[in-house]
Every structure is written in structure tokens, then in C-alpha cells.
Amino acid sequence: MTKRFSVIGQPLPKIDAWGKVIGETRYTDDLVLPRMAFGKLLRSPHAHARIRGMDTTRARAVPGVYAVITGADLPRVKFGILPVSQDEEALCTDKVRMVGDAVGAVAAVDEETADRACRLIEVDYEPLPALMSIQESLAHPEVRIHEYGDGPNVHKNVALQFGDVEAAFAAADLVREDVFFYEGNTHLPMEQHAAVAHATADGKLTLWSSTQTPHYVHRLLAKILDMPAAHIRVIAAPVGGGFGGKLDPFAHEIAACRLSQLIGRPVKIACTREEVFYIHRGRHPVLMWIKTGFTRAGDITGCHLKTWLDGGAYGSYGVASTFYTGVINPVTYKMPVYKFEGARIFTNKPPCGPKRGHGTPQPRFALEVQLDKAAEQLGLDPADMRRRILVEPFTKTANHLTVTTIGLGECIDKVVDASGWRDKASRYRAAAEVETRKPLWQPRRRRGVGIACSSYMTGAGTAIYWNSMPHSGVVLRADRSGGVTVLCGATDIGQGSDSILAYLVAEVLGLDPKDVHVHPADTSLTPVDLGSYSSRVTLMCGQAAIQASERLRAAIFKAVAARLGVDAATLAARDRKVGVPDDWDKAVDFAQAVELGEAMHGVLAFAGSYAPPKRAGKYKGGGVGPSPCYSYSACVVELSVDEDTGEVELHDVWIAHDIGRALNPLLVEGQVEGSVYMGIGEAVMEAQVFRKNVHKAPSMLEYKSPTTLETPEIHTMLVETDDPEGPFGAKEAGQGPLLPVMPAIANAIYQAVGVRVDEIPITAEKVLKGLELKRQGKTARVGPDRVPLFTFKQPLVVESAFGAPADAIAVRPFADDGS
Amino acid sequence: MNIRISLSVNGESCELLVPVHKTLLEVLREDLDLIGTKHGCELGECGTCTVLVDGAPVLSCIALPADLQEREITTVEGMADGARLHPLQQAFAELGAAQCGYCTPGILLTAKALLADDPAPTRQRIREALAGNLCRCTGYTKILDAVELAALRTTSDSPTVGRRSPAEAPRREI
Numbered sequence: 001m002t003k004r005f006s007v008i009g010q011p012l013p014k015i016d017a018w019g020k021v022i023g024e025t026r027y028t029d030d031l032v033l034p035r036m037a038f039g040k041l042l043r044s045p046h047a048h049a050r051i052r053g054m055d056t057t058r059a060r061a062v063p064g065v066y067a068v069i070t071g072a073d074l075p076r077v078k079f080g081i082l083p084v085s086q087d088e089e090a091l092c093t094d095k096v097r098m099v100g101d102a103v104g105a106v107a108a109v110d111e112e113t114a115d116r117a118c119r120l121i122e123v124d125y126e127p128l129p130a131l132m133s134i135q136e137s138l139a140h141p142e143v144r145i146h147e148y149g150d151g152p153n154v155h156k157n158v159a160l161q162f163g164d165v166e167a168a169f170a171a172a173d174l175v176r177e178d179v180f181f182y183e184g185n186t187h188l189p190m191e192q193h194a195a196v197a198h199a200t201a202d203g204k205l206t207l208w209s210s211t212q213t214p215h216y217v218h219r220l221l222a223k224i225l226d227m228p229a230a231h232i233r234v235i236a237a238p239v240g241g242g243f244g245g246k247l248d249p250f251a252h253e254i255a256a257c258r259l260s261q262l263i264g265r266p267v268k269i270a271c272t273r274e275e276v277f278y279i280h281r282g283r284h285p286v287l288m289w290i291k292t293g294f295t296r297a298g299d300i301t302g303c304h305l306k307t308w309l310d311g312g313a314y315g316s317y318g319v320a321s322t323f324y325t326g327v328i329n330p331v332t333y334k335m336p337v338y339k340f341e342g343a344r345i346f347t348n349k350p351p352c353g354p355k356r357g358h359g360t361p362q363p364r365f366a367l368e369v370q371l372d373k374a375a376e377q378l379g380l381d382p383a384d385m386r387r388r389i390l391v392e393p394f395t396k397t398a399n400h401l402t403v404t405t406i407g408l409g410e411c412i413d414k415v416v417d418a419s420g421w422r423d424k425a426s427r428y429r430a431a432a433e434v435e436t437r438k439p440l441w442q443p444r445r446r447r448g449v450g451i452a453c454s455s456y457m458t459g460a461g462t463a464i465y466w467n468s469m470p471h472s473g474v475v476l477r478a479d480r481s482g483g484v485t486v487l488c489g490a491t492d493i494g495q496g497s498d499s500i501l502a503y504l505v506a507e508v509l510g511l512d513p514k515d516v517h518v519h520p521a522d523t524s525l526t527p528v529d530l531g532s533y534s535s536r537v538t539l540m541c542g543q544a545a546i547q548a549s550e551r552l553r554a555a556i557f558k559a560v561a562a563r564l565g566v567d568a569a570t571l572a573a574r575d576r577k578v579g580v581p582d583d584w585d586k587a588v589d590f591a592q593a594v595e596l597g598e599a600m601h602g603v604l605a606f607a608g609s610y611a612p613p614k615r616a617g618k619y620k621g622g623g624v625g626p627s628p629c630y631s632y633s634a635c636v637v638e639l640s641v642d643e644d645t646g647e648v649e650l651h652d653v654w655i656a657h658d659i660g661r662a663l664n665p666l667l668v669e670g671q672v673e674g675s676v677y678m679g680i681g682e683a684v685m686e687a688q689v690f691r692k693n694v695h696k697a698p699s700m701l702e703y704k705s706p707t708t709l710e711t712p713e714i715h716t717m718l719v720e721t722d723d724p725e726g727p728f729g730a731k732e733a734g735q736g737p738l739l740p741v742m743p744a745i746a747n748a749i750y751q752a753v754g755v756r757v758d759e760i761p762i763t764a765e766k767v768l769k770g771l772e773l774k775r776q777g778k779t780a781r782v783g784p785d786r787v788p789l790f791t792f793k794q795p796l797v798v799e800s801a802f803g804a805p806a807d808a809i810a811v812r813p814f815a816d817d818g819s
Numbered sequence: 820m821n822i823r824i825s826l827s828v829n830g831e832s833c834e835l836l837v838p839v840h841k842t843l844l845e846v847l848r849e850d851l852d853l854i855g856t857k858h859g860c861e862l863g864e865c866g867t868c869t870v871l872v873d874g875a876p877v878l879s880c881i882a883l884p885a886d887l888q889e890r891e892i893t894t895v896e897g898m899a900d901g902a903r904l905h906p907l908q909q910a911f912a913e914l915g916a917a918q919c920g921y922c923t924p925g926i927l928l929t930a931k932a933l934l935a936d937d938p939a940p941t942r943q944r945i946r947e948a949l950a951g952n953l954c955r956c957t958g959y960t961k962i963l964d965a966v967e968l969a970a971l972r973t974t975s976d977s978p979t980v981g982r983r984s985p986a987e988a989p990r991r992e993i
Contacts, residue, residue: 011915013912013913013915014912014915014917016920017911017912017913017915017917017920018904018912019920020912020917020920020923021895021904021908021909021911021912021917021920021923021927022855022895022896022898022899022904022908023853023854023855023856023894023895023896023923023924024855025920026854027857027921029858030848030854187955188955189919189921189955190857190859190865190867190919190921190922190953190954190955190956191857191919191921192858238919238920239919240857240919240920240921241918241919241921241955241956242919243955270858272861273859273860273861273862493919494918494919494920494921494956495918496918666914666915666961667915669915669960669961670915670918670956670957670958670960670961673957673958673959673960673961674918674955674956674957674958675958676958677955677957677958677959678955678958699860699862699864700859700860700862700864700865700953701860701862701864705953705955707949707950707951707952707953708945708946708947708949708950708952708959708962708963709946709947709950711958711959713960714958714960716960
């Protein structure tokens with residue numbers, strides 16, 4: 001069947017672009033309400049301390065102060081984004097666990113007064129030993145950061161085994177064991193977190209926040225404030241960048257709510273940039289041990305991965321993060337048997353959580369660099385080797401994940417061709433063998449190209465709290481003007497979810513996206529969408545929007561068919577008209593069609609719902625990893641390395657991404673380019689690290705991230721596989737393309753100068769150290785060489801599902817029959 | 820201590836009584852309701868708060884209004900000519916150069932100063948001019964493309980040249 005699109009596939013501007021280019025978009029900090037007070041939080045200067053007492057007398061006495069609160073002014077209840085990790089307090093009562101933990105809050109006439117009063121809150125701390133690394137936390141079980149978990153300072157300990165890995169290694173021609181470390185880094189959205197709370201005299205509460213998950217904030221606020229959720233309204237204002245950093249409920253949101261309730265005025269709390277570094281929830285530092293067996297031809301016989309995550313002071317999304325360091329790797333290459341052991345360790349640092357790629361960039365780095373090393377040992381081209389071991393479409397992985405379409409082969413072909421890989425790889429490799437002969441005053445630079453691939457999920461198959469309800473919902477209302485209104489809980493964090501909703505509705509109804517009015521992310525108005533995380537929004541909200549649009553279209557067609565005296569099945573909607581394609585002169589305007597529809601049915605409002613297919617593996621832990629479909633990316637990086645300084649200069653990045661279908665190629669390219677950019681920052685520049693318990697670089701001046709000058713030309717190519725699970729075949733674009741960048745850079749550096757830096761970020765200092773080792777005739781490798789003494793759980797042994805065909809028909813709740 | 824100042828912003832002059840240490844960024848946002856200028860880093864590093872003073876980019880988070888009296892200040896709200904968008908604004912919207920949009924006003928103004936100085940800059944020149952403006956969403960690609968497009972349109976006197984319009988794009992089939 002041939003289907004033509006009028007909106008889908010077009011490089012249209014985003015519907016909110018116009019407001020953004022004229023500076024009209026109102027982010028949370030831009031909201032000003034009459035009589036609004038300004039709040040500030042007092043944060044702990046200690047990484048670990050008991051709170052012996054607090055005195056707010058002096059703070060309260062400051063003129064212009066409306067209220068001062070501590071944890072005693074909030075219900076004594078702990079919370080956390082995951083039901084299994086309820087370990088946070090908005091304002092700590094008995095203990096602080098990191099520098100930056102909030103202990104008190106002030107509302108005052110202005111920010112300056114609030115800040116001054118905050119400093120007058122007296123806190124009597126009894127400092128406790130601070131544990132600042134995985135090693136320290138494991139070495140000191142007598143110091144307990146939390147009283148819960150899978151052992152002293154062990155938040156989570158997981159072990160899963162699919163098939164017999166030892167037998168797989170015995171059958172291999174080459175078995176490699178490698179150790180890697182991936183340092184933590186942070187999201188660094190341009191917008192600092194902010195919240196405006198307005199408790200009204202009727203006992204209700206409205207919160208505007210820069211959040212990616214208004215629904216979860218709504219649910220948790222009811223628990224934290226001990227009030228009915230029905231009386232709370234959470235609105236996500238347009239978010240100035242999220243990347244996973246605005247996914248938890250935060251102290252400033254809760255304090256703003258409580259303060260507003262106490263003083264009867266709206267309260268705004270806008271975090272400073274330094275506070276945002278401590279709020280964090282970013283990339284986990286992960287130490288990894290990976291053992292993989294290969295045949296002479298390059299096939300993987302089996303893989304065993306161990307990961308240790310430095311979780312920071314709280315649970316956050318950490319249990320999911322721990323699983324994600326293990327469960328997504330088998331989705332890319334044929335891996336018949338697989339064993340994964342992971343542990344998340346508490347430390348006295350800001351909590352880590354989900355950053356773009358959530359838990360998967362670290363093991364992806366390990367796997368792709370190890371593949372490169374294996375390819376060299378086996379005498380295989382790293383691109384060809386990857387090309388031949390790709391997962392088969394519509395099969396299951398060892399760990400029971402269902403792969404639908406996979407366009408990775410085409411992605412590899414595209415980046416290999418576009419980058420001139422074959423020519424360059426051999427040329428640069430040959431050049432690396434020759435010693436540079438240049439006068440000392442001339443820079444000695446060597447070029448290299450590196451390749452890596454990746455895959456990522458298009459939406460988590462399970463919600464954060466167990467339920468059988470839709471993950472996304474849309475309510476669509478047509479009005480007599482010919483316009484259509486979309487209500488959807490989706491949160492636009494810059495990725496363009498509002499626009500995607502408008503495009504999909506316009507496509508189904510034959511309208512222009514301009515005719516579609518999108519009202520997102522307001523818990524009082526919009527059906528629930530779980531939030532902007534796990535690359536789920538385009539697919540899940542998209543399917544809900546299509547379902548609602550088709551229901552509206554069916555109602556309108558029925559009325560138009562009656563008017564025209566034709567069969568409704570012969571009707572089409574396009575160019576703002578509804579009619580029979582072969583008799584288009586008689587087509588009626590969409591606005592008139594709506595009137596006919598309203599006359600026949602009453603108000604035209606229809607709902608659409610989406611929940612992912614039920615495909616979770618039937619074992620404990622099988623709920624993390626399943627996704628309706630997976631996106632794939634292949635990446636080639638060309639760079640040069642200065643042999644005297646170790647400095648790495650990136651020249652070009654070629655990236656091909658299996659997007660399923662590009663609903664708007666401009667937006668997809670934007671997501672891919674942004675992902676590549678963020679991956680570059682992680683690979684060579686960014687690190688969230690600590691000295692004497694405090695953040696080493698808590699400002700944009702000290703925390704280095706790429707500017708226009710460090711960002712190379714990014715050449716994006718899209719591959720369309722038309723996935724049956726996606727809206728018009730679309731998969732995700734916002735996270736997957738970040739993953740191959742770091743290993744591709746590492747592999748290119750090795751090709752250029754023969755140095756292996758098995759550690760992220762790859763700084764000039766580390767490259768230089770490798771070059772020095774090389775000059776001394778030692779192994780030119782920089783990276784970790786030992787793993788902690790740690791006992792993982794007895795693994796849960798499950799039969800490998802590798803190669804089994806995908807279930808013919810996945811049960812997708814709420815789907816329309818036969819549509 | 821409050822001081823009385825007079826500022827000229829986007830061609831309109833105003834008299835204000837503000838604390839002496841209040842930054843230009845705060846005065847623009849809080850006293851003049853010009854919320855298009857954003858807080859980014861609070862220490863003059865990220866470029867998000869960029870405005871133009873007599874046509875040159877200035878970081879408003881570390882500028883004091885008292886120093887800028889009798890100078891012409893331009894914010895993003897002053898870029899459009901009435902309802903007609905500046906070619907840079909048009910190009911940024913069309914090419915997807917604004918994702919979250921938070922850094923966009925600062926980048927637009929920096930680019931405006933660049934085009935005033937060099938109407939047909941090379942890509943490298945654009946990179947250099949925008950090196951003080953961080954964007955965490957776009958990878959800069961679409962921003963560079965948009966500045967190039969705006970420059971092309973301005974120098975060729977044709978507002979629609981280079982537009983990747985829906986009508987021109989090929990219809991796709993499955």
C-alpha cells in the first residue's frame with residue numbers, strides 16, 4: 001500500500017519556535033505573580049553530618065522575612081522517584097549526606113533578603129566521616145550513609161545470567177578481559193531549575209516548575225505535603241533544557257509549596273548555577289570489567305559484564321540506572337549468552353541519576369572499545385566486524401528483549417562511505433607506524449579515524465510505579481472554527497514534543513500544524529503522560545495522538561458521508577477539506593465537517609491512549625530494558641592528536657541514525673547533532689569531580705563544556721526502517737546518537753597515536769601519559785587496572801532467549817482493533 | 820543604596836530608581852519586564868544574558884546599568900521591526916536553531932553584532948563570534964546554518980532564498 005504524507009517528513013519549523021526567537025517564551029523563572037515572595041534554601045556545607053539542632057530565631061527576625069522553615073515544618077515522610085528508594089527529605093531532619101543537602105528555607109520580600117536570612121539559620125552539625133568513592137564506601141562498612149539497601153553502603157546488587165558464559169568462553173578463539181572507568185558528568189542545562197508555588201485560600205496548590213515529569217511530581221507532592229493529589233496542580237513551564245536533570249522531585253519545589261502554604265502568597269525559588277551542580281542526578285561514575293569471547297571470524301560467543309556505580313548520596317533512579325548498565329548491551333550485536341553483575345554504591349556526593357542515555361553510555365564505551373581491540377587482534381576491519389555480527393530483526397536477545405527493526409547495517413554503510421573510512425583507516429594506520437620527523441618547533445600531529453555503534457530504547461516498557469494504565473494520553477477537541485485542540489501531559493524540554501503532537505494530528509486530519517493548538521503538561525487539564533525520559537514521548541504520545549485523531553476523523557467522516565450520500569470508507573481528509581478523492585470538488589471544508597459532526601454526535605472530543613506492548617522477560621528484573629523498539633546509530637570520528645601536548649582536536653563526525661521514520665527531519669537532525677555534541681563534551685572535557693568533599697568545578701567557567709570552537713562539523717544521515725511499533729514508523733532520536741561518540745573518539749585516538757585511554761574523559765594529560773609509556777616501550781594504556789573486592793549476588797539464572805523469533809503479535813493495551 | 824538612572828532600551832528611554840549593585844540583567848528582567856534576556860551562569864561565562872550596547876555584545880549579568888546611561892541597549896525584544904522578524908530570527912525558527920530556546924536570545928544578539936560587522940561571514944568567523952555563547956541542545960550545527968542563511972538573505976536582498984520550504988521538499992511514499 002502506498003501512503004502519501006503531507007506533514008510527516010517535512011522540515012517544518014517547530015510550533016513554539018516563533019515565541020523562542022522573539023524572547024516571549026515564559027520559562028519558570030520568567031513567571032511573576034502579584035504579591036509573590038522569593039525563597040532561598042540553606043544547604044549543608046558538610047558531606048556527612050548529624051544535625052544536632054537548628055535555631056531559626058535570628059533568621060526570622062530579619063525585616064522582610066515572611067517565613068523560615070526546616071524539616072520540622074514538613075510531614076515526616078521520606079520520598080524518592082522510585083518506589084523502592086524512598087530515602088530523601090526535602091529539608092533534612094536528622095542527617096545530611098552531601099554538601100548541598102537542603103536543611104532550611106526562607107521566604108522573603110526579595111531574593112537578597114531571603115539569602116541573608118538563610119545565612120542566619122543556625123545549624124549544629126556533628127560531622128561524620130565522608131565517603132567519597134566506591135572504594136572508600138566499601139572499605140568502611142562501619143560508616144553507614146543509609147540504613148537500607150543490599151549491604152553496608154550498597155544500594156543495589158544485581159546479578160543476571162542468560163546461558164552458560166564459561167562454556168561460551170571455552171568455545172572462543174579469543175577471550176578478552178578489559179577494565180574501564182567512566183567518570184561522572186552533569187547535564188548542564190542552560191536553564192537553572194526554578195519553581196513557583198501558589199497555595200490559594202481554598203486550600204489548593206499550583207506549582208509551576210522546570211520539570212520533565214509533572215505527573216511524578218504531582219504524585220509525590222501529595223505524599224510529601226500530605227494533602228490530596230486532587231487539590232494539587234502541577235504545570236511544567238517550557239523547560240530550558242533537561243537531559244535528565246529535571247526528572248526527580250526536588251527540595252526547591254517542595255519548599256516553595258510549603259512556604260506558600262504558610263504565608264498565603266505565591267513563592268518563587270530559582271536555583272543558582274552552583275546549586276544546579278549539587279542537585280545533579282547526572283551520569284554515574286562507573287567502573288567496568290568486561291570479558292568477551294570471540295571466534296576467529298569475529299562472532300561473539302558470550303559476554304560477561306560487571307559494573308560498579310558510584311551512586312552518590314541518594315537512590316534517585318539508581319536501581320534503574322544499575323540495570324541499564326547491563327541490559328541494553330545485548331540489543332546491538334549477536335550475543336548468544338550473557339551474564340551481568342552490577343552494584344550501586346552510596347557515597348557522600350550529589351546523587352547520580354539519569355542523564356541522556358541513562359546508564360548505557362558507560363557499558364557502551366567498554367563494549368565498543370573492547371570490540372576495537374578484539375578486531376585488531378583478529379586482524380579484522382572494525383567496521384566489517386561489527387557489520388557481520390548485528391542482531392537479526394524481529395528476534396529476541398539473550399536477556400529476552402525483543403528487537404523489531406534494525407537499520408544498523410545501513411547506518412554502518414553510510415558512515416563508512418561518507419567518511420572515506422576504508423581509505424583513511426588504512427592510510428592513518430600505516431602512517432602511525434612511521435616515526436614523525438619534524439623539527440621540534442613544529443607541531444607533530446597524527447590523524448586517526450575511529451568507529452563505534454550503539455542502540456537505545458524508544459521508551460521504557462514499564463512505568464516507574466506498577467500500574468495497568470496508559471503511559472500516555474491525549475484528549476482532542478475539534479471546534480467549529482476548524483481548529484483542533486490537543487491536551488496532552490507531554491513536557492516539551494526543547495526536543496519538540498509539542499510540535500510532534502501538532503504534526504501527527506494535522507497529518508491524520510488533513511490540517512496544517514498551525515490549525516492545531518497544543519496544551520501540554522498541566523495535571524489539571526491534560527491526560528497523564530509519564531514524562532520526558534527514556535526517549536518515550538514521540539512514540540507514546542504520538543500513538544495516543546494518532547488514536548485520538550483517528551477517532552475524531554471517524555466521527556467527522558460519518559457525518560460528512562451522510563451529507564454527501566457516500567460511504568464513509570471512501571472519504572479522505574487533506575488540505576483542510578474532507579471529501580471523496582475522486583470527487584474532490586464536492587469536498588467540504590474541515591470547519592464545516594466539524595459542524596456536521598457536532599450536529600450528529602454532539603461535542604467532538606476524543607481520547608487516545610497508549611501503553612507499550614507487554615513483552616517484559618518473565619524473570620525478576622525483566623521489567624528494565626524492554627521497549628517497543630530500539631534505535632540504532634553508527635558513528636565515525638576523525639581527529640588529530642598532538643604528540644607533544646596530548647591535545648585532541650576533532651575534525652569531523654559522521655553519524656547515521658536509524659530513526660524508523662523522521663517525522664520531521666529537521667528536528668531529528670537537531671536531536672542527533674545535540675547528542676553528538678554532548679557526547680563530545682563527555683568524551684574529552686566534562687567531569688563532575690570532587691576535592692575535599694566539594695565540587696571541583698561548580699560553575700560554567702570551571703566546568704568545561706564544548707563551545708562552537710571545540711565542536712566539529714557533524715554530518716548527520718538518517719536511515720528509515722518504518723518500525724511497526726512507532727507512530728508512522730518512528731523511533732527515538734534524543735539519546736541513542738550520544739552513545740557511539742565516546743568510544744569512536746577513543747578508537748580514533750588509538751589509531752592516531754597507538755594509545756589506549758580506557759577511561760572517560762580522555763584528557764590531554766591522559767593521552768600524554770600514554771604517549772610517554774609508549775616512548776618507554778611499555779604498554780601504552782591509561783586506565784583502571786583493578787576492580788573492587790566485592791561479592792555480587794548469586795546470579796538469577798535464566799535460559800537465554802537469543803535468536804528466538806519476536807512474538808508474532810504483541811499485546812498492546814488500549815489499541816483499536818483492526819486499525 | 821538606590822540610584823536614579825536613565826536608560827535607553829530598544830529605542831525607548833526610561834527613568835529608574837534601582838539599587839546601585841543591581842545588574843543590567845536584573846534591571847532588564849525585573850524592572851523593565853524584558854524577560855527575553857536570561858540568567859545562565861551569573862558570572863559572565865555562558866553568553867546567555869548577552870545584550871547589545873551601542874551594537875556590541877555585552878554580558879548583562881556582569882554589567883552595571885549606572886555605567887550604561889546614554890548608551891543604546893538592545894535586547895531580543897528589540898530585534899524585530901514591529902511585527903516583522905529580523906532575518907536571524909526568521910532563519911533560527913525555520914532551521915530549528917532554537918531547541919529549548921533558552922540560549923537563543925543571547926546568540927541572536929551576538930550574531931546580529933557579527934552581521935553588522937561582517938555581512939557575509941565565513942563559517943569559521945561565525946564559530947569564532949559565537950564561541951562565547953554556550954548552547955547545550957543543538958550541537959551548534961543548526962545555529963551556524965541559520966546565521967549563514969540569514970546572512971545570505973540579507974546580502975542577496977531576498978528574504979526567501981535558501982528556504983527549506985515544505986512545498987519544495989519531495990513528497991515521501993511508503
